[in-house]
């Protein structure tokens with residue numbers, strides 16, 4: 001093994017990093033495009049603050065849309081040093097023109113903004129900006145950190161439907177990341193922070209009015225958070241909620257189905273549930289079912305929630321690849337108790353009601 | 362109209378394992394397939410060709426193995442395929458792949474529409490479509506369902522179809538906004554569109570087409586330097602490190618206490634395993 005000198009040089013450089021930032025260019029930028037500050041953006045500003053402190057840089061917030069000074073003050077309390085206001089929604093060319101002379105070190109976009117119809121802005125403009133400025137990109141980051149040795153920004157990118165996260169070091173400058181803000185720690189709210197609010201004087205055209213189609217049908221949460229309209233089945237769902245006789249009645253099962261909907265899960269059941277008429281044949285789990293060991297290959301669920309099921313070999317074979325098995329039923333000696341990762345010995349109907357209440361809050 | 366579909370060879374996610382001790386993917390049993398979203402993109406292109414006429418070209422950047430997905434695309438119905446391969450692409454990251462695809466599209470000019478999959482299986486992020494659009498200087502739409510309709514000019518009215526062979530100036534489509542909620546969009550051409558899985562299955566290759574896919578002249582292979590790309594263009598923009606893994610599982614654990622508290626505890630577990638979004642708390 002040869003000695004890596006760059007490592008040593010980088011180590012020597014670390015001491016300088018903590019100093020007060022001075023330059024007019026560079027910096028960590030957060031881009032808010034929907035015109036309002038939601039909690040996700042405040043969390044993103046906090047993440048930008050943490051990165052900037054490690055890099056020795058300022059945190060800038062570019063706020064487009066109908067941003068107001070009050071939003072700017074809240075952003076400063078959340079960790080921004082400088083807030084830049086603009087009107088309208090920038091096209092990629094506008095954003096490139098804005099950023100090119102400013103030479104940002106890091107640019108962060110939210111994966112999803114407050115307004116439903118702005119969800120694609122960050123995911124469109126972030127990667128576009130990275131390409132146009134010949135920078136580096138993580139188009140979907142769950143977290144970000146600064147490598148203490150090389151002083152590089154490292155993104156944590158979900159892989160295999162977030163079963164794990166891959167570290168991705170962003171080498172080229174600017175380092176652009178589109179960040180899933182729902183996964184970030186809570187926002188800072190520190191009244192002692194100071195900062196400046198500046199108007200860029202820029203007015204970009206208003207975005208074209210969107211044309212929502214609320215009932216285009218068949219749409220359910222599919223692969224990833226990008227959405228999709230492939231029907232959710234036992235074979236492709238990341239989460240499965242399955243019910244057995246322990247749910248006692250059709251009403252009990254309907255509650256489990258509502259819980260499944262709230263979790264973005266597919267609904268299944270065992271032979272007893274089929275006999276009771278609660279499920280159709282393509283929802284059957286077990287040796288003869290749609291999700292039998294032999295028939296299932298498409299994808300293992302990451303979470304299998306068994307409500308009111310004692311379990312048997314057929315069930316266990318069908319779910320053996322599941323990431324996490326949670327069983328809710330009253331009997332500690334039921335076969336499923338030894339197979340499940342987590343057991344709650346309780347009435348499954350009550351459980352569904354409590355969890356559903358918590359999800360809908 | 363000429364439609365280019367970017368198809369990528371990925372690992373079948375059902376065959377990719379994670380090695381906890383090494384904190385990396387275990388690819389020993391992994392099987393290479395055509396990225397599932399790309400099959401939907403190809404299906405969308407084939408239907409558009411049926412409606413408006415023209416040609417569908419599959420374009421892929423990869424290693425020698427990627428020839429398989431080019432042949433598979435031809436077997437599914439693409440008119441021809443272009444494979445950009447070579448050792449200088451072995452370490453290509455997103456930035457370089459976008460540049461190589463843009464160069465390939467330039468080589469195939471004139472191109473009216475480029476379809477890509479929204480995200481790759483295993484480790485996709487959906488960054489490629491906007492990157493490619495930026496490299497081409499074209500507009501882009503994300504999260505689009507595979508049913509695209511051709512129209513003669515950009516207009517907000519859905520369904521203004523055109524006949525086969527007529528001038529197509531725009532495509533109209535539905536972008537998924539939320540589960541069950543869509544947005545009507547109209548894109549002037551040329552444009553890049555990222556396709557998500559739709560309700561219909563992509564067609565299977567016909568046996569006759571499978572045999573035909575190996576006929577000479579259907580699949581062209583070129584290198585990055587043939588397309589004028591330099592080593593600087595292809596330099597990696599990111600470096601991939603190890604995996605960060607959630608806590609390990611143990612069977613047979615029991616959560617006791619009153620139901621409310623038990624549900625709270627389960628909630629914490631599910632959050633730690635990233636099975637419930639933090640924002641829902």
Ligand SMILES: Cc1cc2nc3c(=O)[nH]c(=O)nc-3n(C[C@H](O)[C@H](O)[C@H](O)COP(=O)(O)OP(=O)(O)OC[C@H]3O[C@@H](n4cnc5c(N)ncnc54)[C@H](O)[C@@H]3O)c2cc1C
Nearest residue numbers: 244245246270271272285286287288289308309310311329
């Ligand atoms: C040939 C054959 C093929 C089979 N194929 C399948 C298959 O493809 N898929 C499959 O899932 N199973 C299959 N089975 C197994 C059989 O259907 C299961 O025993 C049954 O599904 C178990 O139901 P359960 O999980 O609800 O557990 P149960 O043992 O029924 O108990 C679950 C809970 O329900 C409650 N409960 C049970 N019975 C009652 C009752 N009568 N009234 C009120 N509450 C009650 C209890 O609280 C219990 O905790 C097969 C069996 C045979 C013989």
Ligand SMILES: Nc1ncnc2c1ncn2[C@@H]1O[C@H](COP(=O)(O)O)[C@@H](O)[C@H]1O
Nearest residue numbers: 367368369422477478480481485486489
């Ligand atoms: N090497 C490649 N060759 C052709 N198309 C690609 C390649 N990489 C990515 N794509 C396209 O970009 C989409 C998204 O891929 P990714 O950016 O890896 O998530 C894929 O579905 C393909 O359509």
